[in-house]
Amino acid sequence: MECSHNMNSLGNKRVIYFDCLECKNQGSLKDKNCLRSVFKVLKEKGNVDELQLRGREHTEFYDEAQVEKLFEITVLGKDLLGEEVWKKIKDCKRSHRNWRIFIRHLLMKEIWRDPIKAYEMLFAVLNQYGRSSIRKRFDPSCLVTYLKILNEIKVKFENTKLIGGHLNGLKSYEIFKARIQPSFVTSQVKLDIPNEAKLLHSYEVIDTDIGIYDLNGVDKLYFINPPEIHLSQEDVNLLMKLKDLVVKEHVLKIIHPMEAREHFRRIGFDLLKDITDTKLNGRELENLSEIFARYTAGYGLLEILFKDEHIYDIYIDSPAGTTPVYVDHDTFGICTTNLYLSEDDLERISSKFRSIGGRPFDEANPVMDMELKDVGIRVTGIREPSTFDGIAYSFRKRREKPWTLPKFVDEGMMSVRAAALLSLIVSGQRSVLITGARGSGKTSLLSALITEIKQNDRIVLMEDTPEIPTNSLRELGWKIEHLRNQPVISRHHEDSYELSPEENLRAALRLGESVLILGEVRGPEARALFEAMRVGAAGNTVLGTIHGSNPYDTWDRITNDLDVPSTSFKAVDVIISVGYKEEKEISKRKRYIRNITEVRKEWEKNPQMENGFVDMMLYDDATENEIYNLKNSDVIREISVRKRMSLDECNANLELKGKMIEALVRTSRDENMKELLEINHALSSNREYIKLMNEQTLNGHVDYKKLYQDWRNWFRGYVKKLRTEGES
Numbered sequence: 001m002e003c004s005h006n007m008n009s010l011g012n013k014r015v016i017y018f019d020c021l022e023c024k025n026q027g028s029l030k031d032k033n034c035l036r037s038v039f040k041v042l043k044e045k046g047n048v049d050e051l052q053l054r055g056r057e058h059t060e061f062y063d064e065a066q067v068e069k070l071f072e073i074t075v076l077g078k079d080l081l082g083e084e085v086w087k088k089i090k091d092c093k094r095s096h097r098n099w100r101i102f103i104r105h106l107l108m109k110e111i112w113r114d115p116i117k118a119y120e121m122l123f124a125v126l127n128q129y130g131r132s133s134i135r136k137r138f139d140p141s142c143l144v145t146y147l148k149i150l151n152e153i154k155v156k157f158e159n160t161k162l163i164g165g166h167l168n169g170l171k172s173y174e175i176f177k178a179r180i181q182p183s184f185v186t187s188q189v190k191l192d193i194p195n196e197a198k199l200l201h202s203y204e205v206i207d208t209d210i211g212i213y214d215l216n217g218v219d220k221l222y223f224i225n226p227p228e229i230h231l232s233q234e235d236v237n238l239l240m241k242l243k244d245l246v247v248k249e250h251v252l253k254i255i256h257p258m259e260a261r262e263h264f265r266r267i268g269f270d271l272l273k274d275i276t277d278t279k280l281n282g283r284e285l286e287n288l289s290e291i292f293a294r295y296t297a298g299y300g301l302l303e304i305l306f307k308d309e310h311i312y313d314i315y316i317d318s319p320a321g322t323t324p325v326y327v328d329h330d331t332f333g334i335c336t337t338n339l340y341l342s343e344d345d346l347e348r349i350s351s352k353f354r355s356i357g358g359r360p361f362d363e364a365n366p367v368m369d370m371e372l373k374d375v376g377i378r379v380t381g382i383r384e385p386s387t388f389d390g391i392a393y394s395f396r397k398r399r400e401k402p403w404t405l406p407k408f409v410d411e412g413m414m415s416v417r418a419a420a421l422l423s424l425i426v427s428g429q430r431s432v433l434i435t436g437a438r439g440s441g442k443t444s445l446l447s448a449l450i451t452e453i454k455q456n457d458r459i460v461l462m463e464d465t466p467e468i469p470t471n472s473l474r475e476l477g478w479k480i481e482h483l484r485n486q487p488v489i490s491r492h493h494e495d496s497y498e499l500s501p502e503e504n505l506r507a508a509l510r511l512g513e514s515v516l517i518l519g520e521v522r523g524p525e526a527r528a529l530f531e532a533m534r535v536g537a538a539g540n541t542v543l544g545t546i547h548g549s550n551p552y553d554t555w556d557r558i559t560n561d562l563d564v565p566s567t568s569f570k571a572v573d574v575i576i577s578v579g580y581k582e583e584k585e586i587s588k589r590k591r592y593i594r595n596i597t598e599v600r601k602e603w604e605k606n607p608q609m610e611n612g613f614v615d616m617m618l619y620d621d622a623t624e625n626e627i628y629n630l631k632n633s634d635v636i637r638e639i640s641v642r643k644r645m646s647l648d649e650c651n652a653n654l655e656l657k658g659k660m661i662e663a664l665v666r667t668s669r670d671e672n673m674k675e676l677l678e679i680n681h682a683l684s685s686n687r688e689y690i691k692l693m694n695e696q697t698l699n700g701h702v703d704y705k706k707l708y709q710d711w712r713n714w715f716r717g718y719v720k721k722l723r724t725e726g727e728s
Contacts, residue, residue: 003018003019003020003022003023003027003033003034003037003038003053004018004019005017005018005019005037005041007041007045007048008321008322009322013049013050013190014045014048014049014050015048015049015050015051015052016038016041016045016048016050016051016052017052017054018034018037018038018041018051018052018053018054019054020033020034020037020053020054020055021054021055021056023055027053027054027055027058027059027060028053028055028060028178029053029060029062029070029176029178030176032113032114034053035112035113035114036112036113038051038053038070039070039073039074039077039112040112042067042070042071042074043074043077043078047067047068047071048067049063049064049067050062050063050064050067051066051067051070053178054183055183056183057182057183057236057237057240058180058181058182058183058233058236058240059180059181059182059183059185060178060179060180061178061179061180061181062176062178063179063191063192064192066176066177066178068161069160069161069162069165069175069176070162072160072161072162073111073115073160073162076111076156076157076160077108077111077112079156080107080108080111080153081108103122103125103150106121107121107122107153115157115160115162115163116162116163116166118157119154119157119158119163119166122150122153122154122157123154125150126147126150126151126154129143129147129150161175162175179191179229179230180231180232180233180236181228181229181231181236182228182231182236182239182240182243182295183240184239184243184295184296185228185229185295185300185301186342186344186345187300187301187339187340187341187342187345188321188339188340188341188342189224189225189226189229189301189338189339189340190324190338190340191225191229191338193211193213193221193223194213194215194221196215196216197213197214197215197221198213198214199211199212199213200212200213200214200220200332201331201332205304205307205308206290206303206304206307207226207227207287207290208224208225208226208227208304209224209225210222210223210224210225210304210308211223211225212329212331212332212335219336220329220332220333220334220335220336221335221336221337221338222327222329222332222335222336222337222338223337223338224301224304224305224337224338224339226301226304227287227291228291228294228295228301231291234278235288238272238275238276238288239288239291239292241275242268242271242272242275242288242292243292243296245271245275246264246267246268246271246296260296260297261293261294261296261297261298261374262293263297264292264293264296264297265289265290265292265293266289268288268289268292268293268296269285269286269289272285272288272289273285297352299349299352299375300341300345300348300349301339301341302314302325302341302349302395303375305325305327305337305339305395306372306375306377306395306397307375308327310329310330310331311327311328311329311330311397312328312329312330312396312397312439313327313328313394313395313396313397313439314326314327314328314393314394314395314397315327315393315394315395316341316346316391316392316393316394317392318383318387318388318389318390318391318392319343319389319390320341320342320343320345320346320390320391321340321341321342321343322340323340324336324337324338324339324340325337325339325340325341328439330411343390343391346390346391346393347391350368350381350383350391353368353370353372353379353381356370356372357370361381361383362383363383363384363385366382366383366384366385366386366387367380367381367382367386368380368381368382369381369465370465371465371466373466376397376398376399376400376469377395377396377397377398378395378396378397378398378465378467379393379394379395380393380394380395380396381393381394396467398466398467398469399444399447399469400469400472401469401472401678401679402447402448402450402451402468402469402472402473402679403444403445403447403448403451404448404451404677404678404679404682405419405422405423405448405451405452405661405682406419406661406664406665406668406676406677406682407448407677407678407682408444408445408448409661409662409665410665410668410669410674410677411591412590412592413441413445413578413590413591413592413593414592414593415626416658416661416662416665417617417626417628417658418593418596418617418626419657419658419661420654420655420657420658420661421596421616421617421628421630421654422449422452422576422596423452423657423661424636424639424650424653424654424657425573425574425596425635425639426449426452426453426541426543427452427453427454428635428638428639428642428643429541429642430541430573430574430635430638430639431533431541431542431543431571431572431573431574432449432541432542432543432544432572432573432574432575432576433521433543433544433545433546433554433572433574433575433576434446434449434543434544434545434546434575434576434578435545435546435547435548435549435550435551435553435554435575435576435577435578436545436547436548436549436577436578436579437547437549437579437580438547439580440578440579440580440591441578441580441591442545442578443467443468443519443520443545445576445578445593446468446517446519446543446544446545447467447468447469449543450468450473450478450517450543451473451478451679451682451683452686453478453515453541455477455478455479456479457479457514457515457541458479458481458514458515459478459479459480459481459514459515459517460480460481460483460508460511460514460515460516460517461480461481461482461483461517461519462483462484462485462504462505462508462516462517462518462519463482463483463484463485463519463520464484464485464486464519464520465519466482466484467519468517468519470482472679473679476679476680476683477683481508481511481514483499483504483507483508484499484504485499485500485504485519486499486500500524502523502524502527505518505529515541515542515543516529516541516542516543517542517543517544518542518543518544518545519544519545520544520545520546520547521544521545521546521558521562522546522547522562523562524562524563526558526562526563526564527562527563527564527565527568529542529544530558530564530565530568530569530571530572533568533571533572542571546558548577549577549579550577550594550595551575551577551595551597551599551607551608551613552607552608552613554575554577555569555607555608566605569599569607570599570601570603572599573598573599573635573638574596574597574598574599574616574635575596575597575599575613576593576595576596576597577593577594577595577596577597578591578592578593578594579591579592579594580592581621592619593617593619594618594619595615595617595618595619596615596616596617597613597614597615597616598613598614598616598633598634598635599612599613600612600613600614600634601634614629614633614634615627615629616628616629616630616633616635616636617629630651630654636650636651649702649704652704653704655704656689656704656707656708657689659708660685660689660708660711660715663712663715664676664677664681664682664685665677667715667719671719671723673719673722673723675722676719676722681718681722684718685711685715685718688711688714688715688718689707689711692707692710692711692714693707
């Protein structure tokens with residue numbers, strides 16, 4: 001029985017996929033049926049870059065070097081089938097021509113089933129011609145020519161890599177070196193790296209080696225090398241045996257989808273110890289059970305990308321299997337990966353997403369928007385009829401730890417002074433909107449601003465898809481009530497169980513005096529929000545994000561698109577505009593604060609035309625410098641009144657905060673202690689500052705020079721203690 005096949009492109013490579021489920025060896029060139037099918041296709045299609053033979057238990061991958069061995073035999077077979085090689089003996093007597101026909105038929109029949117056997121048959125024929133009894137049967141005038149032709153054919157055989165390997169003592173399974181992976185691993189991983197590629201960086205994510213390569217000075221390759229594509233035949237057989245056993249005995253158990261992965265990992269670990277014939281150590285059991293869990297109840301090879309803390313976004317375009325997965329790396333920007341997900345992969349994870357999210361994702365409901373809480377990923381999916389060619393996904397990762405202003409300074413998103421100004425604005429209980437395009441860092445900046453809110457303030461946070469790391473903030477002492485808004489995609493479903501954003505907002509306003517944070521202002525809730533801000537019913541501080549590019553664009557969208565009265569917009573005190581810019585290398589985008597703008601109140605119709613927008617900080621693209629205008633700032637003046645400070649004291653406080661942030665950033669670099677920028681250390685720094693400030697305030701006078709010196713002495717001891725603990 002011949003293996004069915006189809007041909008496709010994998011990046012810039014031509015790949016032939018063979019379905020060998022009915023073959024004796026379940027998809028292997030050791031099987032004569034498989035080999036004959038491969039030769040038949042190569043004769044029709046010409047040379048290809050890769051072969052994949054898919055059996056019931058495993059898939060064998062043959063790369064370009066292995067395919068070249070087969071193609072050489074294909075060329076030789078076509079040569080033998082033609083008349084050119086035999087034309088020198090056409091004038092020989094009939095008996096010799098019949099012998100030629102017999103030899104050619106014998107070779108051509110066997111060369112497609114077993115080229116090595118065909119060569120051995122040819123060798124045996126030549127040996128027979130050494131016998132006098134055989135030589136007498138042929139015309140001597142033709143014999144020399146005929147033997148010369150057979151010897152030329154023999155040399156052609158021996159010049160192929162396949163027969164050459166055989167003559168060097170290699171067995172057939174040693175000549176064809178296939179990469180084997182279990183049949184349940186349907187993703188494609190390209191392991192060939194272009195010759196001109198230059199390794200820029202390497203690291204490890206869980207059990208997988210990661211390499212970042214520069215391909216041509218512009219494009220970057222994110223290269224994954226997972227262990228499941230390097231398994232031995234014994235390990236593959238063991239995993240398939242484990243799968244059959246689990247399906248037979250455990251598949252009907254009712255398990256919550258968020259708990260299923262760990263459940264199957266434990267089952268796999270326990271069962272592997274019982275079913276293996278060889279002794280596996282603890283590390284080997286762990287590795288195999290992890291691979292098993294990854295493909296039974298996990299997210300397959302996507303788990304590696306989900307776990308890489310350097311990746312912000314992951315993109316999968318349709319159609320499945322033809323384009324690589326793309327990632328947005330925090331250091332190297334947009335990178336092409338060597339991972340291709342099959343249609344089976346996408347259908348499997350789509351089924352898992354439906355189970356987790358509890359909502360349909362089909363032709364009647366072609367858009368999905370949900371969160372994977374276990375990995376902190378926001379998922380957006382789309383399929384037919386909204387696409388032409390199948391399923392596409394976008395994954396946005398949420399940082400498990402809150403961002404901090406010092407960390408943003410270290411990464412170049414803002415200067416020390418800008419960070420200090422934002423800290424002052426939030427601690428001064430101003431209403432702030434963060435505006436920017438998708439991926440510009442709005443939500444990340446929002447989480448950093450939350451860390452500047454006093455911990456004795458109550459926070460009411462509303463989001464449709466959780467992106468703020470509330471659990472981490474709560475563990476560190478912030479008091480947060482997290483309300484779930486109805487996602488935009490669910491607002492047209494009658495069976496949706498979430499409250500609409502405007503209903504949630506009204507409930508939040510009845511919860512009492514609180515800091516109000518709206519993860520994204522996007523719909524009818526905007527009107528209620530701005531009215532609440534205007535009358536002061538929302539409490540001390542309001543923070544939110546909105547899609548836009550600058551203050552005017554934000555005002556225009558809020559008043560015209562979201563139907564908020566222009567006078568209500570005056571409730572906003574500050575607009576922070578964030579964006580990203582291309583660095584010298586095209587693929588790297590850098591997030592930055594474009595301006596910090598106060599919204600003044602002395603305008604009637606258009607704040608842009610009536611000087612309602614005044615930049616407190618403006619980033620000058622030409623000089624790449626931040627330009628400040630704080631001298632006559634209404635916001636600074638209002639903060640000084642609220643804090644009962646003079647303007648000089650307010651400015652001294654701003655300068656002190658900047659020095660503290662600068663000390664954190666500089667020490668983290670000088671001492672190679674990047675952990676100093678994380679929230680727990682930034683929080684310790686802020687607490688010490690508040691403690692010292694309170695002590696001086698009780699004494700009736702704040703000496704900011706002495707305050708900084710006292711904080712600096714504390715910080716030196718803090719760093720020394722951290723270093724000592726790290727060394728021990």
